[in-house]
Amino acid sequence: MSSRRTAKASRAIREVVSKAILFEMNDPRVKDVTVLDVEVAPDMRSAKVYVSIMGNPKAQDLTLHGLNSARGFLQRRIADEIDTRYTPILTFVNDDSVKKSIQASQILQQLAEEREAAEREASGEVGDESTPEDDSEQSTEDTTDETSDD
Known part of the structure; x- marks a missing residue:
């Protein structure tokens, strides 16, 4: 055949x-x-x-x-x-190839999330460590400027 x-x-x-x-x-x-x-x-x-x-x-x-x-x-x-x-x-x-492919996709997704977290952490250490403090000081200054104008 x-x-x-x-x-x-x-x-x-x-x-x-x-x-x-x-x-x-x-x-x-x-x-x-x-x-x-x-x-x-x-x-x-x-x-x-x-x-x-x-x-x-x-x-x-x-x-x-x-x-x-x-x-x-x-x-x-x-x-x-x-x-x-x-x-x-x-x-x-x-x-069980479908199950294995789902598991592989989950592992790849987890690795991608871990890589993104590591990259964010690395860029946070190298770049702007003082940014959160500066933002809070700026917001305080902005509110004081606004109140003094009134």
Whole structure:
């Protein structure tokens, strides 16, 4: 089978599985799931469904177990929606790349904030250390000048 056809089947399966999980499944274990990608074998007999599951590891395991329990239902939905010779057997894989990218973004944000704080601190030491005192003296002088004019 051509890679173009496999890619097309992967997109179609991802769409069907995503919609079925979101709108048709009533399993309380299956929540906060995002279907990221589907890899279909060249013979179309199997497919790996990569999902992102939010929550703690226990909740992720429970959700993955719920997805595996609903495998037959999801395969039937694929068979109903997509006209192929074989309906692929689904295997669900928890892909934590989204979590890792969020953690990396948070670390980068924290480093940027620390760098900005260090730069502000360094510029405060080198530049105007007496500025806050001068400002308070100026404001006092301004008020005394204003009161004397009256």
